[in-house]
Amino acid sequence: GPKLVSQSSQCSSDDGHAERYFLAGREAAFWAVGASLFASNIGSEHFIGLAGSGAKVGMCVSWGEWLSPFAILLLGWVFVPLYIGSGVFTMPEFLERRYSRGLRTYYACLLLFLYVLTKVSVALYAGAVVLQQTV
Numbered sequence: 001g002p003k004l005v006s007q008s009s010q011c012s013s014d015d016g017h018a019e020r021y022f023l024a025g026r027e028a029a030f031w032a033v034g035a036s037l038f039a040s041n042i043g044s045e046h047f048i049g050l051a052g053s054g055a056k057v058g059m060c061v062s063w064g065e066w067l068s069p070f071a072i073l074l075l076g077w078v079f080v081p082l083y084i085g086s087g088v089f090t091m092p093e094f095l096e097r098r099y100s101r102g103l104r105t106y107y108a109c110l111l112l113f114l115y116v117l118t119k120v121s122v123a124l125y126a127g128a129v130v131l132q133q134t135v
Contacts, residue, residue, distance in 0.1 A: 045119075048126035 024032075053061040088094040092111075096104035 043119075043123045044126040044130060045122045048129055049122070 028036075050061060050065070083089075083094065086094060086097060088097060092104040092108045095107050
């Protein structure tokens, strides 16, 4: 209770906590960063959705997963230098510095809405399908 409120209020002040939170103080090993990216992306929708699509359509569904690292690398080579150069940690922060606070708020709200609409709802449904099949 009170300890959590105290810690969250301490972390909300902008005195370097953002860099420690988003970038682990720039001290994380490459394998930890890679495992974190993988773990934050994988979910029940992958196990259910991709397996079901692969069974129905064929293995061509997997090409999206096999080719995505190349797209991520290309985006990293293009955008990471821009982010490092401007000293930002998130895309909404970049939009605020480049354009306006209103665009940052709009983008953050839009992504939150789309995330709940697409990712969370599909993950919950896929989890329910797994539970229904196993119970």
